[in-house]
Amino acid sequence: DLARETAIREIRADILALPSIRKHRLSNTEFSTREFVLVRVRLENGIEGIGEAAVLGGPRWAEESVESIQSVIMRYLAPALEGCSASNPAEAAARMGRAAFRNNSAKGAVETAIFDALARTLDVPLATLFGGALRSRVPVLWALASGDADQEVAEAQDKLDRREHRDFKIKLGFASPEEDMRRLTRLREGVPGMRRLVVDVNQGWTEASCRRYLPHLQELGVDLIEQPLPGDDFEGMARVAAHSPIPLMVDEAAFTHREIARAGNMGCGSVYSLKLVKSGGLLALGQAAHVAEAAGMELYGGCLLEGSIGAAAHLAVFASLPRLHWGCEHFGPRLHVSEIVRDPLKFENFELCLPEGPGLGVHLDEDRLREAVRAA
Template sequence: MDLTVRAIESWIVDVPTARPHKLSNTQIACQSYVIVRVTLACGETGYGEAATLGGPRWSESSVESIKANIDVYLAPAVLGIRATDFELASLLMASAAQRNFAAKAAVESALFDAAGRALGLPASLFLGGQVRNAMEVIWALASGDADQEIEEARAKLAAREHRTFKVKIGFREPREDISRLRRILDAIGGEARVIVDINQGWSEATALRFLPELAEMGIALIEQPCSALNMEAMARLAGRSNVPLMVDEAAFTGQDVIRAGTLAAGSVLSLKLVKSGGLIELKRAAGIAAAFGFELYGGCLLESGIGTAAHLAVFSSLPRLEWGTEHFGPRILVEDLIRGGIVYRDFQIHCPEGPGLGIEVNEDTLSRLARKT
């Protein structure tokens, strides 16, 4: 069987969300992706995905830059190699372009999917095999409307889909955020665990004032309270907080994780393909973090079923994943990009079964939602 990579194509896809999703620095009502399709000489294909949030606001990448770098630099670098030569593909892409982690992750995901489909093997097997086929799944409350968020959370609890909720704050004055958060906790706190994500929205001084109040409220975890550029501030806050802090935007590369661990900038790390640049590097980042004593959290960037399946392939192979994952992205979209969908049941997300990423891309939906210009 010839596993040579013969073609790599990419599209930008814009998918409306069922409700607005607010962060400290942006709000989206439509989620954009770059979808990659790899075609092998044997005729098998595989898909990967790169996600952003509101353009280059969350990181330096936008879907436009991701697509351009895939088409011009990354795809030519891996054409002609075997799809199973994952380390070689990573090295070739690293030589072709600096950083561009989301773009590299999309290409590598498509290689894993194509290789697995051609060989009849799940992508997780290339990463050491599964140690779990389901994991606790978190839902984000991020509309900014407490009434809507309470109703949404109650519906998720009643359907036994989610019992841990991450509330996005940092986009209003802290006292307003705290007031909204108290309303949510009063409504669901006895039934659910609550995490907050500040998305770098507070200064160190603001965080010092309000972290004790979050602790008093019983918040389980606080994500990235201050700027990713100020790891030292994160370390000072972590040393004074009674609630564990999670490092997200401050740690993309393995070297970043080492620095975060050395400084004790938190005690939980958010894992994302768009930060690590591929499935293999994501697993390496998890190993580095675990060596420093970080607990692990499966982060997301509102991926569709394609990106979710790629993340689950890695998460299912990790020896530890203490906080589960927040891969609820397919459920916030008006329509997903895969047939059948990802299964959410009994407060867990279940790994797709089958070769490659275990999914079937809906090419009709992909074509209809693809950006035309």
């Protein structure tokens, strides 16, 4: 029977590293090599599922590092899953929830690998396990984050010319707000063909700078302001949002369903960024979307710069959502020099394509994988 055939036999977690095409800067971290953990779950039937645990430049965007992810998986999550079957991902998620507090990136990757192994066993795309796909493509933006205004203008124009991206996000908060305004102005003037512009401050501003620079952001036609204040400043976000003609997006502030409901109901923002590393599993990711909407927020398909494995996992859930108002930001597969899959996700006509085929729809490339293990 299915439960016996899909019993979890082995769980592996390897630390990998891939160079990025350029330095990526955020208010509180930066990196030119992306480290992540590849999780592999082998079932009794011999089928293997894969999952990706992302971090950004060490334990800085959130508290997890590749080292903590690997050891939490091997020491706590894998033992908790002994005797569990991939035919019951909800049971696997519940066991991991009891075995470890938070550690969402680790849990999310293991749950992804379990779902992938189940979908491959059933020979269906992963989206089928979330109710089926309502869309096969999702609009995808690109993030500018080198901090060098000329480079950013050239990069954005190139993405537009290739019809890969017409919506952009720019990372602010690592320089002074004045410098940020200069970079933004350069970008708006230098790339007139750009459609939407999102600014992500990654918790880097104060309430005073928000008030002071809101009029500039409005003049520059900014469409969305992501997490300008520290994640735990719900009251400040609510006050800024109440003044802002531009919608605010809640990112680092809300991981759990209760945090999402609180952020929405307090008016901290009118858009929520969905991320596997915040929800801690694909089941919870889908639920987060419904909680956010119920609390009055529109949905944005967020990422932590995952490659094709993590992006495909998010897409399987995003494809099944009734609404995804702001599209997604899964440009990660193009930010890294080489990927560890044979079939990286496709970008066409400003959209990211949902991969076809059973499970996640992507397959490991063993040669590239060996290089990425060596680099780590």
